Amino acid sequence: MWKALALCFALLLLAAAPERETIGVQNCTDHYRVDAIAFAASVKEMRIAIEKIDSTHTQSIEQAKEKLKNARLAYKRIAFFLDYFFFTSSRIYNRPPKNEIEEPHLEYGAPTGLQYIEALLFDNPGLYKQEMLRQCRFLETSAEDLPALLYNFEASDAQVLESVRLELVRVMTLSISGFDAPLLKSGINEALVSLQTIDGVLKPYIQSSQKHVLGDLLAGAEAALAKGDDFDHFDRLHFLIHHALPLQEHLGSMISGMELVINEKGVLNYNTKNIFRPGAFTQTALGGDKGDSALTDFGEKLFFETRLSSNGTRSCASCHNPALHFTDGLPRSIGIHPGQAVRRNAPSLLYSSFQHAQFWDGRARTLEEQIRTVIHDSLEMNGKPAEMIRKFARERQYRRLIRKVSPSRKALNDTIIYKAIAAYVRTLQPFNSDFDRYIAGDRTALTDHQVKGFNLFMGKAQCGTCHFAPLFNGLIPPTYTLTEFEILGTTASDDLLHPKTDPDQGRFETRPTPYYRGAFKTPTVRNAAVTAPYMHNGALGSLEKVVEFYDKGGGVGLGLAIPDQTLPATPLNLSEEEKSDLIAFLHSLTDRL
Template identity: 50%
Template sequence: MFQNKVKIFIVTSLWLTILCIVLGLKTGNSSIGVANAIDGFKTGTAAFNSSGRELKTAVSLLSARDSSTLINARLALKRSRTDYKRIEFFMDYFFESSSLIYNRPAKTEVDEPYMEYQEPSGFQVMEAMLFGEDPFAQQAALLEQADLISSSAADLNALLYGFEGTDQEVLESVRLALIKVITLSITGYDAPELKSGIEESWQSVAAIRQVLQPYLKSGIAAGQQSSPTNSRPGIQPETLSKTIAETLAYLKAHPDFDSFNRMEFLTGYALPLQEQLGGFIAALNLDVNHKSALNYQAKNIFSPDAIPPGAFGGAAAKNDLKAALGKRLFRETALSGNLQRSCASCHREQQYFSDGLKTSLAFDGKNFVQRNAPTLLYAGFQYAQFWDGRVKNLQEQIRTVIANPLEMNGNHAVVITGLQQDSAYRKEFLKAFPDSAGNPVSMTNLSDALAAFIRGLAPRNSAFDQYIAGNKTAIDAEQVKGFNLFMGKAQCGSCHFAPLFNGLIPPLYKRTEYEILGTPANDDFDRPQHDQDQGRFGFFPIEYYKAAFKTPTVRNAAMTAPYMHNGVFKDLEKVVEFYNQGGGAGLHMEQPQQTLSAKPLHLSDDEMHQIVVFMRSLTDKIDQ
């Protein structure tokens, strides 16, 4: 089946190539830099085609009798990946489905809501095999992947037939490429074994520079002033060019992955570059957002307004009246079946909206619910709610919790009837929902109000946030080291993605990630016991979701112990140790679908401590 798919792709690509030759390439628009971007893509595909052939040759020469052949294959993989990074921004933006061939994660993914399996393919699959236990035994599978890469790379220019991209789209593609560098490449997200993320980041930024050349010239000719719709000052082309050059120089001078100072890179180079690029695009009046959930008017990706809460099934604009009503409802015991429990029973403000228990006390006051009550801080910034992601927004989660016999055991109709009899509530609902004059007190409005309150639980005022915004005394040197480890060697940032450090996948921030970690039922790593919770499998009973759980934020993690879906770990030190050992599979538990690498991270005690103190720097100041 897989080989047939490859043949179909190759035949289709060849057919398109013939059409290109016969009919000629057309872009269909007059522009500043589209033709330049296409030329850069063609140059990049030529280099990628060449290194793809070299990769196939290197894999074909693998021999267990000669260890140098393995080294050569790994180096060939690195070269091919590096060449691909010069065209990745263009592939990801304009030819997304084709790009999945080359750099898909080395695990079977499920394309929701269609529930189609996406087979692993490309570089990441090859990396996993080349750094696996017996790479020589994987030669046939490696050759299949190498053949797929080299064969399809030879016909990439066929994708350009009928291409009609615009300047706005080209500039959005490089904008997203820079965000990918900031949030993924420097973490080793797609090359954890090769550790080539810094060199690949250089290639990505170099591609950005090449694409921007005609726009920089256009900016000089236009005098480069602020646009009427842009509140940021106009960015001089010379300033932007200088910052790009300095960013490239820094990456070139510090290629080692483990020792790379990510904090210095971000605060001194990448984030200023993102700010200047955004201002430059806006000043040219070429802003467009066709792809992402981001607010491009934000200063940079770490700005509090970079990811708007309205992207997650909520209101587009903040509504103080709804949030105020939601805050009152949050403490309202009339939402429960016994008039004694409220949302605040399990999400206590003084405990950072968690409850300090392994799993929360059930409605009967004697038993416990299945899973740990996570903090509600930043809970609104996810595309799925509950640990297993079984509902898509806060409103649905609220209605589910109220009705759940183990949680609040409230009858929706009874709850609404009770609130309707309260004149103060009727007035507050009417103020918050003036368009519902006929029936303001409803379960829909109640869940909207509570959701508005929860979406507002995103202070973004931690010591880390202050530091990244320019206060260089907000965190100390040890916490900076911890951040660099978190985003690098420890690979935490490749699942807990910046800036929210949860499972929202950059650079588009349109999907929530689930991971299988092999979390045990106990915290004895010498005698770990299997946890029986099947996670997302209970909602979607497919093999790849067994024991899969949503990736929560680690913001405020220092204040919300215990940890994991079952509350098994009492402190952050134990959590970091668990990851350091390679999760459940690293503890020699049978976890065939584990998405976390089973390889130990080899973090020292000092390094693990530094990661913990960094996470403490993510603690917000909240109103008590």
């Protein structure tokens, strides 16, 4: 009887117990609720301004642009919350202004939202007025329901803090590069609004011992952005070095000290100080790890093993020569047949593990799959690895290495070859360029021209909107969970005065949807200065030609018919000095091997 009474009493206490207490979740949702209502109001004002557009009166168009900018700024106050907790809902507001194919299920996504309105408004507002109004009405209706997302909403402090730290990464990589608004050039203002929002959300978490450091860092970063009205000339490198990266470091320290670290959204390693430090990315989240030293040693030996090819003349190093920063310097590599080139250029293997897809067309999901495909390919190596691994196991030079990675001879098969070589390739991430040394604290590592070049890369030249920092490849921040493919309209040769369309269909061949026709993976531009020629076909032989191609607006800008080009066709109008500075920065990304 007494046990039954005790149990009933315990259940009553449990029922009466308050909900799990949090530090700042309520503050965060309060901010969201107010800002969501303000965003809905700003969308309505934008719609009214677009209704008043008269293509014969430029003032009406400028007013619409201003209201669009205001709507974007209002959206940035809730973007971190929506992107983290309601990602699917967030997509309708800020989707890129192009037809998208959502990987891995190949779901089609039509352009919608603020970025799409921007593209139409800057293209031909009179012609696209009705489409812009349709977008506005859709956004207006959706935005009115944003507060309803809080119904039965639950979150932890750890989740709120991760959403904030990801927003800071977004500021450092996307906002200041103008990724969301390349035509409005409102990225610096949007970064400021994002930091102001972060500031408000963090207040309940910042303890008295941290107020001085974090408060000052936030205030300094906001002040730097507030002075950055000129998008093209904002000093992004100074902002990163003196404000954003120290802020990221101290924010991470605070979260760690509170024991509120979680990693639900991406591949970032929160044990590193900032995203520009080696080790900032979790290799296991990218399809594997570096493996143990024995597997890596075995893979390095196999990397130079010509007997993996059918005639004993080709190895991995034949097309990815370490002396050439793991390329071969050819437009297209020579395969197993003398004098016969393979279809595409051999890109550097440096940092190749930092992608979610391999090959130019992304047809392999992992390095292991890529290596297997190359070894078996009849044009490349045409090898029989299943036979060779048994032969290697009988040779003294391999026996010890194989025993360390596969003690059981019965379990030995060709899979170990792919794993071993992939483990070696995953070690090819030196991060020791002049740029890396500068970021790490050596302020003599870059010249003034290279500093200007970085600011151009991340600003006016729009390179950073596809080659995302800090890897400078197509791995998209802030979660780095998706590899980007772009349709550039790459020419068949470097004769840009008489351009011809390259016939290679790219990703379309393995993913047959029209929006992948001519699409290729965005490679890293680390070591680009020493890995010519460029593009999937090796058509552009110098960095000068590459910069000219982008400055003209890609294939469409050169006059080619590329209906689904994702690269903006608007010329960048870079001066000769700016082009020179941009190339100087690319030289600073060369690793010392």
